[in-house]
Amino acid sequence: MTDIKISINSLSKIFGDRPNYAMQHVLNGMSKQQLLDEHGHVLGLNNININLSAKRLHVIMGLSGSGKSTLIRHINRLIEPTSGKVIIDGENLMEMSQDELREFRRHKASMVFQKFGLLPHRTVIQNISYGLIIQGISEGEAQERSKRWIDKVGLTGFEKHYPAQLSGGMQQRVGLARALATDAEILLMDEAFSALDPLIRTNMQDILLDLQRELHKTIIFITHDLDEALRIGDEISILRDGEVIQTGDPQDIILNPADKYIADFIKDINLSRVLKIGSIMEKTTNASGPKLVSNTSVEEALQIMNSTDKGIAAVVDVKGKTIGKVSIKTVITAIAHSDRDNNGPRYK
Numbered sequence: 001m002t003d004i005k006i007s008i009n010s011l012s013k014i015f016g017d018r019p020n021y022a023m024q025h026v027l028n029g030m031s032k033q034q035l036l037d038e039h040g041h042v043l044g045l046n047n048i049n050i051n052l053s054a055k056r057l058h059v060i061m062g063l064s065g066s067g068k069s070t071l072i073r074h075i076n077r078l079i080e081p082t083s084g085k086v087i088i089d090g091e092n093l094m095e096m097s098q099d100e101l102r103e104f105r106r107h108k109a110s111m112v113f114q115k116f117g118l119l120p121h122r123t124v125i126q127n128i129s130y131g132l133i134i135q136g137i138s139e140g141e142a143q144e145r146s147k148r149w150i151d152k153v154g155l156t157g158f159e160k161h162y163p164a165q166l167s168g169g170m171q172q173r174v175g176l177a178r179a180l181a182t183d184a185e186i187l188l189m190d191e192a193f194s195a196l197d198p199l200i201r202t203n204m205q206d207i208l209l210d211l212q213r214e215l216h217k218t219i220i221f222i223t224h225d226l227d228e229a230l231r232i233g234d235e236i237s238i239l240r241d242g243e244v245i246q247t248g249d250p251q252d253i254i255l256n257p258a259d260k261y262i263a264d265f266i267k268d269i270n271l272s273r274v275l276k277i278g279s280i281m282e283k284t285t286n287a288s289g290p291k292l293v294s295n296t297s298v299e300e301a302l303q304i305m306n307s308t309d310k311g312i313a314a315v316v317d318v319k320g321k322t323i324g325k326v327s328i329k330t331v332i333t334a335i336a337h338s339d340r341d342n343n344g345p346r347y348k
């Protein structure tokens with residue numbers, strides 16, 4: 001069992017002058033649109049219950065207005081809830097004093113924003129070291145630490161440049177390095193890559209995944225892009241109108257959408273890139289042929305098996321232990337099944 005780092009319990013948020021009064025209407029079944037039309041209040045979140053595992057990358061996704069950015073701002077209490085709790089390492093964030101909350105933001109949770117949020121009058125290294133200075137670390141040590149992060153995100157040589165002298169992708173690398181430099185356990189990323197061009201965006205996703213393999217942070221990543229969510233997420237929660245519709249790993253959501261809304265959402269996804277070979281293998285401890293790690297995509301597995309001209313492949317775990325086998329016929333069948341008609345997948 002993976003340890004739970006963050007537990008969000010019965011979290012609701014209503015924007016307006018009388019949120020507690022409006023909450024009663026929501027509890028009685030009033031919809032988001034009705035609440036706005038009849039009472040002039042906006043239902044931001046409605047009874048959110050999610051457990052976020054430690055050292056995993058959890059994606060919160062949904063269309064504009066679904067409540068995803070509102071949700072992430074509750075995790076560092078930039079927004080106060082109408083009701084509910086956010087429990088982090090067993091402590092209720094909503095019960096923290098202002099001093100305790102300040103220390104939490106300085107040391108335990110960092111945030112990367114869509115619009116970068118860099119200080120325009122400070123250089124790259126000054127921006128990255130800013131959070132360390134706030135923590136009370138000396139300027140000399142802060143700059144030394146910052147240089148290491150500058151190297152990790154590929155900005156060596158740009159230490160003395162100002163944000164305006166950098167491309168959008170480079171600016172976002174500065175934002176990522178600044179968030180990571182504080183060594184916070186939790187990294188909150190609010191549509192951090194959505195303002196970037198597609199190629200730069202893919203590159204930033206690669207950088208994030210590489211860093212996560214090394215650092216094992218608890219990352220909550222907000223996006224409206226399903227391809228991005230499926231590519232980087234260990235787990236995904238999909239929101240609609242302030243409610244969680246489904247939570248699961250990418251394969252579970254693709255193969256078992258909770259309702260027609262999610263089925264329509266995912267119908268154009270190339271399943272063969274998401275489906276992992278471990279989910280279609282036959283379990284065994286004895287198999288011949290090329291070795292495929294269980295999290296290899298079906299698409300990649302077919303290419304490997306095709307290139308070696310073998311009809312069977314061994315499926316291994318991350319330690320190289322054989323846990324199953326798969327035939328090229330099974331892989332082709334899985335790909336054919338993933339090429340669904342316009343009706344989309346069946347849902348729960």
